[in-house]
Amino acid sequence: MSSNPIGQRESGLQRGLGKTQIVMIGLGGAIGTGLFMGSGLAIGLAGPAVIVSYVLAGFVALAMVFSLSEMAVVHPTAGSFGTYAETYLNPWAGFLVRYTYWLAQVIAIGGEAVAAGLYMGLWFPGVPVWMWALGFCAVLLYVNSRSVSHFGTLESWLALIKVAAIVFFIILGVTHILGGGHLASAAHNLTGLPGGFAPHGLAGVWTAVIVGIFSFTGIELIAVTSGEARDPVRAIPAALRSMLLRLLVFYVLAIAVIVTLAPWTATGVKVVAQSPFVSVFRDSGIKHAAGVMNFVVVSAALSSMNTNIYLCARMLFSLSRGEYAPRALGTLSRRGAPVAAVLVSGAGIVSAAAVSIFTPNAYGELLGVALFAAILVWMLILLSHLRFRRRHRASELPVRMPLFPWMQYAGLTMLAAILVTMGLNESFRASWRCGVPWLALISAAYFLRRSRARAVRPEAGAA
Numbered sequence: 001m002s003s004n005p006i007g008q009r010e011s012g013l014q015r016g017l018g019k020t021q022i023v024m025i026g027l028g029g030a031i032g033t034g035l036f037m038g039s040g041l042a043i044g045l046a047g048p049a050v051i052v053s054y055v056l057a058g059f060v061a062l063a064m065v066f067s068l069s070e071m072a073v074v075h076p077t078a079g080s081f082g083t084y085a086e087t088y089l090n091p092w093a094g095f096l097v098r099y100t101y102w103l104a105q106v107i108a109i110g111g112e113a114v115a116a117g118l119y120m121g122l123w124f125p126g127v128p129v130w131m132w133a134l135g136f137c138a139v140l141l142y143v144n145s146r147s148v149s150h151f152g153t154l155e156s157w158l159a160l161i162k163v164a165a166i167v168f169f170i171i172l173g174v175t176h177i178l179g180g181g182h183l184a185s186a187a188h189n190l191t192g193l194p195g196g197f198a199p200h201g202l203a204g205v206w207t208a209v210i211v212g213i214f215s216f217t218g219i220e221l222i223a224v225t226s227g228e229a230r231d232p233v234r235a236i237p238a239a240l241r242s243m244l245l246r247l248l249v250f251y252v253l254a255i256a257v258i259v260t261l262a263p264w265t266a267t268g269v270k271v272v273a274q275s276p277f278v279s280v281f282r283d284s285g286i287k288h289a290a291g292v293m294n295f296v297v298v299s300a301a302l303s304s305m306n307t308n309i310y311l312c313a314r315m316l317f318s319l320s321r322g323e324y325a326p327r328a329l330g331t332l333s334r335r336g337a338p339v340a341a342v343l344v345s346g347a348g349i350v351s352a353a354a355v356s357i358f359t360p361n362a363y364g365e366l367l368g369v370a371l372f373a374a375i376l377v378w379m380l381i382l383l384s385h386l387r388f389r390r391r392h393r394a395s396e397l398p399v400r401m402p403l404f405p406w407m408q409y410a411g412l413t414m415l416a417a418i419l420v421t422m423g424l425n426e427s428f429r430a431s432w433r434c435g436v437p438w439l440a441l442i443s444a445a446y447f448l449r450r451s452r453a454r455a456v457r458p459e460a461g462a463a
Helices: 019-030 038-074 080-088 091-120 129-144 148-179 183-192 201-216 221-228 232-261 276-282 289-321 339-357 362-391 406-424 429-462
Strands: none
Touching: 019 148, 019 221, 019 232, 038 080, 038 183, 038 201, 038 221, 038 232, 038 362, 038 406, 080 091, 080 221, 080 289, 080 362, 091 129, 091 289, 091 339, 091 362, 091 429, 129 148, 129 289, 129 339, 148 183, 148 232, 148 289, 183 232, 201 232, 201 362, 201 406, 221 232, 221 289, 289 339, 362 406, 362 429, 406 429
């Protein structure tokens, strides 16, 4: 266990999470609207070749997961990658990572709430999306104000629902394709439509990687749980590896089933209004299948919202304990929960969800902005790990990643290229329009705070 003082100042959280709970929490955070809702955008961009897009996104996630595994074992703290950036890069990087990740998650949760509201439209078409979004936010903020063990138990069950549904969806789809004499139509859906397997060429495949990356965001949640894990040295690396393997299988196979069962022109979209999973089941002829799948995707959205609220609260808690945010945000309830940080995060989430009042493409807009921040955080995680390895010999580490440092360099190159692509693509350009001013604002806040702190120290010494 590390004696790092940055980690010690974040003490007080309850270590009430076991390995199984951590894995299910991680799956809960990562399997959300990126797969159930965003996959429609990805299919529209790449066609059947979206399968390749998700494999490429999975490689970047693999490099990030291996990096986090090494650092989380040495520094099991709630600030996780924010703490690592502060320790191994500089205080500005730690400040930037934590606030940027908090913003990314606040916006992403708002997007999840909007998606859940859109899902509810299948049953209640007359109820505005924003009413569902705000109602779901209120319920889950209450859940996160309770003890972490209660949160872990609830999240395990919510995650289990969607994992079981994805497995069932894959089995049902493969059985339908192989056992129902549908191989000819499946081959036609993959390669026989206008444009073939990759109707929009390599550019479409690469652009869809953007949505693929968004689908994998959330796996870094496991590093945050290290501050509340019972046995972080064993649980965190095992949970990270197990979860990434499951995500790759779930995502790639589920997407493959969708583009094989139905023409990509029917499931791919430019403006998200319904999950392609629901569309496939709706057209399958199975009684009530669409309604059951809609229940699953609503559960998936709520599960992802729940875990990401947990993330937001821990980032604010870490910032407060580092004296980068108001002291009240670092306080804990009798149950060991950072309730003040939960409520402040909730205010931001509600604001993000309220975007649905003004635009029908609220989900797409929120996705782009959240993704810019998430990619920046992933890049800083990889950079932190490169510096981490300079201070720690590989032979001394309980967990060691393969192919160091080449996987880090490849991951950083791909993430930088994705950011450039987002800036050039009209659908994702809003991410730059919001992301760049945010970076300037948060950097200015950090350096203003530092200059004031330096001005106060001499006065305190003179007194």
